[in-house]
Amino acid sequence: MKILPFLVLSLGATALGTATAAQAQPGWRTVGYKTVSRGSDRDTVNLRGNARDRQIRVCALNRPIHFTRLTVRFQNGGVQDLPVRRILNAGTCTAPQKLNGQRRNIAAINMTYSRFAPGTLPIIRVQAR
Secondary structure, X not given: OOHHHHHXXXXXXXXXXXXXXXXXXXXXXXXXXXXXXXXXXXXEEEOOOOOOEOEEEEEEOOOXXXXXXXXXXXXXOOEEEEOOOEEEOOOEEOXXXXXXXXXXXXXXXXXXXXXXXXXXXXXXXXXEO
């Protein structure tokens, strides 16, 4: 009978799917924040420097937000659309999104989303590793 609690925890973790807690996790570094402005449905996070990354993720910090598109622009002019069409609840992040090729130098991340309700503006955190 001691196996049952482990099984329940395992199934619960699996049911969480692709969203992860927005808490700091090893290896991730925050590359930008955006406060969603009133009436806005798209924002850009510009990155500086020559950091080379293989994955990114976005997190909704204080309010839920519905992501409809995430586009990464690279320093060499390349562009990659990432499949993040989903609702992120407050305090969760998307699953790690793999960047094409080897480690890439990101220039900007374009985000398209919609808010749910008036009130406190959502804060989005963008992380890379």
